[in-house]
Amino acid sequence: MPADPAERRVTVTGPPRRSRRTSGYYRPRTEIDEQTTLGHTYVRSLMRTQLRAALVVFAVLVFLVGPLPLVFAAAPEARRLEWLVLGFCLYAPLILLARWYVRRAERNEEDFVRLVEDR
């Protein structure tokens, strides 16, 4: 039996896989982690893509909904149309818009991860 209890048990672990695979390479990833100017540029580009995706969907929403009150005001005799459109026809497009945006946003993020992970 060894006298020093510290020698008795040793935890053996491998080096973290990720750091081994990436060490020695130039990677955008490091730039982001270390918050260099270049890293900020990467983050800014992601923000800009995401903001663009959001604004495009928002523009579609405005275009879809914005003119409706004008239409209803211009054609007061079209009461049934107003009931139909406002009551039942707007929800499905809203959900579709939301799904479209989520797909775009997730794809943007995947692309970004691929870019900075150098895969």
Add this chain to the structure above:
Amino acid sequence: MNSGYAVPAVALVVVATVLVGAFGLRISRTTSDFYVASRTVGPRLNAAAISGEYLSAASFLGIAGLVLVQGPDMLWYPVGYTAGYLVLLLFVAAPLRRSGAYTLPDFAEARLASQAVRRLAGAFVVGVGWLYLLPQLQGAGLTLAVLTGAPDALGGLIVAVVVVATVAAGGMRSITFVQAFQYWLKLTALLVPALFLVLAWQGAGAPTHAFDEPATFRDRRTVDVQDTLALKLDRPLTITVTGTVDGRPREDARVTLPEGTHRIAAGTRLTFAEGTRVPATDRGTNGGMSTSLAESREERPLYATYGLILATFLGTMGLPHVVVRFYTSPHGVAARRTTVAVLALIGLFYLLPPVYGALGRLYTPELTLTGDADAAVLLLPDRVVGGVGGELLGALVAGGAFAAFLSTASGLTMAVAGVLTQDVLPSRGVRHFRLGTVLAMAVPLAASVLVGGLPVADAVGLAFAVSASSFCPLLVLGIWWRRLTPPGAAAGMLVGGGSAFCAVAATMADFPGTGNLHALLAWPALWSVPLGFLTMILVSLATASRVPPGTAAILARFHLPEELHAEVKA
């Protein structure tokens, strides 16, 4: 009325709420469980919980009542409530979750590193939360009063006690289960009776004049006028009157009223013949959810519709009980998917209130005269289906309505109590959270007893307008704009939210405005939201030296996907 089944139905909902809450309590162990359910709530459960929380008394009873009284223009409310979630998804959902904060004040502090902005945001959360709690309690009082003739304050008291008990005992984990359960309960409670109503309507030959202006009486109908009201006639009207019209007492007399405005005294009984057009009324504050100072039909120009759209589209993201839910998602991607599921769930629900509104115009048009238009949803099953079936369906609706009050009130209490515990009460911890819960509910309960007759639609509209002009700029600019400074954020919230608050308060206090000025004050969102954004941007640019030093790192955390972001922190 059909109190025979309604009281057991309401009691059942209350007991079920407590039981489901107790089930959550057994697995709610840590402080993190308590506030954010340990952030392990999956998209489906969380989406049902968010929807359950969001569909309030205003959605369950108010929309049908508004549509009944004011026609299809009012359908903009549910459209706006739903589209608000889309805007929230686009600009806020994922970054908000990734910010890693518990509450809206936490977000403000994390982003701007300023205690002052944090406190200001906290004050707005508490204010908006209390404003939104008030209509829930009043709605509960109205429901119980209509169904059983109980005193007005009783329903509110029941809701307050049950909510404080569940929230204080189980925190967020338990509330999540309660809310999810209540979404499905509310959907069932509107869907099943709606199916029977539509069948009965089809059986009656599917009359469609409900869609045309104005509503007419389908059969001979007697109306007891409870509050003095003014009838506005644009053509002569022949009715049978017992009581006082235009100051002249009548006894079962058939009178033809000429064009113009006529005063009908309280307690008068009017009998309308079949096919009579339902006359328009001009009334002041009467406490119904569907009547609003700002919304008599002639005073609703296009401007008001756009004001409503802007307030609901942008106000949703700042409602305290909505925002706090996003912290319970495990990560940003889940937060986004949850939001899509929420859109689908509330979209599904909102298909139903228009059905009740349309059938209400057909079968219960006299409710526009008695001032109980909010009761349309509760009364329709009995009126259209009738018999034991109608009573059972009515009881189901009453149970659902109570679920609506309970769930929204729980979420709001949770959010307000969280802020009170963290920022107002001296030390943090679960015990103080319980104290905060009691405090969060006591103030609106006292207000609902004292104020009584505040028009509920106004309180809800005020909450949305204030939220749209204070929190919306803070969240959107905080997430997407690097140059936001603490003074800018504080000034923007104060100017935008403060002016919206003052404008609607002035309208409620009957500020003597007419025409354009009145509309501007009653629907402030159209100018107060741009004002809030503009102030925030201009003051931030003027104080450019005070951009917090860590801004770039914080924005990186907001926007980077979790797989990168976990290691940025490490």
